[in-house]
Amino acid sequence: MPRYWLMKSEPSEVSIDDLESAVGQVLPWTGVRNYQARNFMRDEMRVGDGVLFYHSSCAEPGVAGLARIAGKPCADETQFDPSSDYHDPKATADKPRWVQIDVALTRKTRLLPLREMRAAPELATMRVLAPGNRLSITPVTPEEWRAVNRLLCR
DNA sequence: GCCAACGTTGGC
């Protein structure tokens, strides 16, 4: 039962600074459109779980801050919105397909670059670093969580 | 912009 997660976000959409400046420093994590990632949110996340906030698809990919799960999963509102990039015409209010969950900032950190993560032997097992990985949400082991925190203090 | 890896779709 994982208690830690890595969640990818494109900073051009939602960055660590957006989370920092959000009301209550909480944002709903919307737009997940992958079943495996959805199932993590829907079935396995609990309030208080630790989150590595990861910036992807940008000039400097890497962990940009620490956050935590701050609510229960509920229907992702963007799936019903025809004007949203995340609109899903097959989703209905009766049968929502996608879920969102509140994520709260714990603290912004220095950027821990992907490059540095790959170079750290203690992070070699991280699922996000596995070749070909594309999942936007991946479980993180307590050991990996501690190792990332140690690296962030350097 | 490239491209490898992967997930989803849809015809059969």
Add this chain to the structure above:
DNA sequence: GCCAACGTTGGC
């Protein structure tokens, strides 16, 4: 249920 085609992800 198979699997080829297609779309997306995301580092580089």
